[in-house]
Amino acid sequence: MTENRTDRPVLVTGGCGFIGCNLADRLAARGNAVIVLDNLTRAGVRENAQWLKARHGERIDIVTADIRDSISVIGAVREASAVIHLAAQVAVTDSIADPVADFEVNARGTVNVLEAVRLHNPTAPVLFASTNKVYGRLIDDAQIARADQRYQPVSSELADGITENAPLDFYSPYGCSKGTADQYVRDYSRVFDLQTVVMRMSCIYGPRQFGTEDQGWIAHFLLSALRGDSLTIYGDGYQVRDALHVSDAADAWLAALDHIGSVRGRVFNLGGGPSNSVSLLELIALLRELTGRDVAHSFADWRPGDQPWYVTDTSALFNALGWRPKIPLREGLISLHEWLASRFGESGKREAFA
Known part of the structure; x- marks a missing residue:
């Protein structure tokens, strides 16, 4: 039995972005009314908005607003049965170029959401999209070793991945702003008794992701392969991430x-786990197999805060909610390839990869 279900809509901030529109779609498909609050400034979001309206009509209410505008946030929060807060500035490079704007969106915007809930709708759950970047670089060069086409940690204690007990170490303005928001969300549960959950996400990928060099790297790699564009790898390509399909x-x-009643106040790492981990060079090999094309690439310097290795330990989510990843990386890449190929008019060779 589920908890806290009402006829009032679920508010999804950033709901026309990649993860947001997939969540809004799932909510509407199961019968929830949804308010999507989005400033509609990023590439692809207007197309995602049209897709949501075409699929769900009046069940989706799209409000064009910015989370930096506290009045607009209050108006949306008042009506909501729950808030899923995804709106953010998402690129490390943009945060370095304009740290103040990054702070205003990620940190101040999140406080606007929390204050709107605290003052005007305190029983509404708040689920927040955080990031593994709150852990900083995480491990030093001496703690990793190369094995074939990837890095792996020297210590066997990390074999299952990174747990929520890893110390926070914000690195880059993006890491600082998201980490600040992460801790505010957690603290509003402790101090103001809000029903909050923090999801520290690793690499999420799948349909409706318009990948760029700065965000959505798996889609960016695959789209570059389909277009025949050359990739730039920042670092040496042996760095490892775990990948989780958006579904x-x-x-x-x-x-x-x-089940907010049983997980309120919790922080969870959310990713694909060790079985869905992949290095950048390994992904290029997989994409070459998938598309039947060479994937041209060059190398550039590491970027601030880049992690040489990050893999999620998903046991906390399994123990709390019985959740574990279901879609293996190869299968998930096929679904992303099919969507990108249909969206951008490119053909691929699915049969060679299935």
Whole structure:
């Protein structure tokens, strides 16, 4: 049995972005009314908005507003049964170029959301999209070793991935702003008794992701392969991430929302885990197999805060909600390839990869 379900809409900030529109779609498909609050400034979001309206009509109410505008946030929060807060500035490079704007969106915007809930709708759960970047670089060069086409940690204690007990170490303005928001969300549960959950996400990928060099790297790599564009790898390519398909991510978010009473105040790492980990060079090899094309690439210096290795330990989510990833990386890449190929008019060779 689920908890806290009402006829009032669920508010999804940033709901026309990649993860947001997938979550809004899932909510509407199961019968929830949804308010999507988005400033509609990023590439692809207007197309995602049209897609949501075409699929769900009046069940989706799209409000064009910015989370930096506290009045607009209050208006949306007042009506909501729950708030899923995804709106953010998402690129490390943009945060370095304009740290103040990054802070205003990620840190101040999140406080605007929390204050709107605290003052005007304190029973509404708040689920927040954080990031593994709150852990900083995480491990030093001496703590990793190369194995074939990837880095791996020297210590066997990290074999299952990074737990929520890893110390925070914000690195880059983006890491600082998201980490600040992360801690505000957690603290509003402790101090003001709000029903909050923090999801520290690793690499999420899947349909409706318009990948760029700065965000959504798996989609960016695949789209570059389809277009025949050359990739730039920052670092040496042996760095490792775990990848989670967006449908699996949505399962985790909805499970936390539906059982907020048992997970309120918690922080979870959300990712694909060791079985879905991949290095940049390994992904290029997979994409070459998937598309039947060479993937041209060059190398550039590491960027501030880049992690040589990050893999999520998902045991906390499993123990709390029975959640675990279901879609293996190869299968998930096929679904992303099919969507990108249909969206951008490119053909691929699915049969060679299946």
